[in-house]
Amino acid sequence: MTQRIQKKNYVLDTNVLIENPQSILTLQNGAENNIYIPYHVLMELEGLKKTPKLRHIVANVVNLLLEHKDTIQFLRTDNVASHFADIVDNYILDEITSSDEIEDPILVTNDRILQLQASLRDIKSEELRDSRPFESESQLFTGFVEKEDERVPNCFSWLEGKPVFHGPETDKVIGYQNEVWNVKPRTVYQNLALELILTEHIDLVSIQSDAGFGKTFLALASALYLMLEKKQFDKIYVVKPTIEIGAKLGFLPGDVTEKLEPYVKYIYSLLGKLHTVRKANKVFINPNDDVPKLNPKKFEILPLTFVRGMNIENAIVIVDETQNLSRSEVRALLTRMGEGVKCLCLGDTSQVDNVYLNAQNNGLNWIVRKFKGFNNYGHIVLKGDKSRGPITDMVLKSKL
Template identity: 30%
Template sequence: MLKEKSPTSSESKAKIFVLDTNVLLHDPQCLHKFEDNTIAIPVEVLEELDGKKSAPGELGFSARKIHRDLRALFDEGLETPPELNGKGSSALSRDLPNGGRLVVVINDYMVTGESENEGLNRLKATLVNMEKMDSRILASVFFLKDVCPDSRVILVTKDANMALKGIALGLEVQDYMNDKVTTAKLGGGCKTIVVEDADYERFLEEQGVDLSPELTSHLYLNEYIYISNGEFSEPARYRGDGQIDALILGSDVGVKIPKGIRIHPLNSEQRMLMDALLDEDIKLVTCSGKAGTGKTLVSIAMALFQTIGEDNLYERVFITRPLVHIGKDTGALPGTLEEKMAPYIAPFFDNLEVLFSNRKVVKQEEPANEDSHINRITSTRKRKKAMAKLAKQPSKQESAEEDNKPRKPFQFLFDYGMVEVEAMTFIRGRSLSNTIFIIDEAQNLTPHEAKTVVSRMAEGSKVILLGDPYQVDSMFLDAWSNGLVHTAQRLKGTEITAHLELATGVRSELADLAADLL
């Protein structure tokens, strides 16, 4: 449902929501989320969607889905829209399953060139180029206001410039709010539960305590909290029915990465994150926080520990991030998929350097001498790649140069297929089992893209969404409508998900200062 402004005298009027192109592309399911109101789509929006249907990735998929859904609605024939009071007779109109109505609008005023509408004339005088799609969509809003005087006509757009134009021309404009969370639901950190001396002592001795409903009724399942008594405080996790459990790891206990370093939690927030990542029953972890709080490092460390450790819970780690540019685009990148993705996943390599910094650099001709279980999980795809490389028969000089190149201490992870780089573009249609999937910078995902990623996880898999909601680089997303916060908000309180916020910077004093003040 679209969230409304404060009630006014016009609240009793029927509402007509005019959807901009970016709203349909942002959420292809939006036609079913306006309850029993009327949705108007200017025909110019269909023209813009047509130009996007061949675009790669989710953009093209969204455009094609909207086209299919609209075609299905109008397959039974045409109706004259009663909403237009006999005007705009060439438009299409259909009832929606949720009780609302859909109208595809053709602006008769633009067809005939004749109009006495003051707003439309002001639009033509202000925006000289009426051939631009934005201008024509605004003209359709004025047309609807003129032919539907008994209705509130509201332009819904995620384009800030389009919204400003509409407001300047006196139109009622709203953002698409269905997938947004409110400011009250975003941030705030961990709650603190104050308990009596006896309950606190029992919590320390038994690693858990049952509390009364009065103390826990405001908590959701798997929420991480602080249990406090006087000046003492301990991180904990709410397991439902008043049960508060201590965390798996103590403050002085670290996790040893096979062939790498031992990583210790630097604060209680990182202990909470490690607790969620090490829990086999948790299938989805969302973690938000400012830059430098250790989200990516801790996530990669725990993923590798469970993949190449003794328990070998997972077969591989997939790592990716949305391909969103900051600043000027550098253009198409040459090379293989791994080479194209390298600039985007450089932060992962930085963290792997830290995790395996205690290993000596080895030459490629030296035997890797890996554990036997590593050989057992070597993927067929990796073997095929190795065979293809042998078939190329490189020259002796090339082989010698390759042999002399120093290997990264973590290169064996890629050689044996335990860590793979995955492009978001190719994730649709896949089914990933026994995999930990880490998506960094998840605040640049749309809610639909986040749903696509999470729904790819098969049995035995875990997905980790990381990001800073206040560093959104995508044009039509913000801190309250991106895929990271949308996923956390919609799935929190379920048995197999956990959601955390990290606020304490650990990278450096300068990084912490920049994250807070710049």
């Protein structure tokens, strides 16, 4: 006699739908499980569709909900939140507990506080499994391996105190110091990051580190070197996710460049420093100006939204703060990369500002998780006793 498998009843929170719209179908698993969407989740989606950064994701969620509305059950309520933003989670829990339709509901949410609130009401909850690719993968895989059977293309190991680079076909002892744009690495890890960037067969490099270990400075120096000296690329792009903690980007005056300025001042500062180290005249319209403007034919800073629809070729692309991108945003960005592109993805998974992501579920971790083992990908974690200065050193050592 065949034992009947009992269906699970999943109630989906907004953050799960935003992170992965396909979670509806994944959890439904054909007709194996039931999917419930609270009314207040729909209200949250209504509010989020006005956010430019999330508008296309919300549209995907709504399309899936409409396409499968006959197999999804929506929880109705007569009690609508009046002060919506602050208490919507409580209303979602109310909708679950007051529903007579759901037997043994399981709330699927990546919000740890909501999981705790659910437990206080005896509601089972769990995180979307697909949202935790691996516990801080971009930190756990440092770029180094200890055993021969752990080797993946473009990783490193130690041999008699010297790093060894394991390419797809050959091994090489790194007994020399790389130098780009008159910039010398301060640590062995910075030197190995440059090794990955300068290796021609590697198209995508990800670099993880705490604040102040020179990720962006090294990337910019390498980009200037590869474009202006080696002439391997025609243009440099810097892609920057604009996580708005204060004023909204759209409320700031001016064109795109002026709107981005508060978010990218450090890029201009680093470029100015590199221009002092060695002249990079071609990236400026008039390098002799007191505040020289970038030459858009050679150097362009783009918000993530502007990359959608582009076809990038013959360029070096620096993606800063990759930890603030979602999996779907990383996919959308990297699929813009055409022929002759080298992409450098920089980030720090301990500094996630995107409210829908966390230290494990973010774009940098997804890159390491999915691309580790490819012949044209490399990853490294920058370490060391010193960062950008003594105050930053104290912050890192004290774990402030």
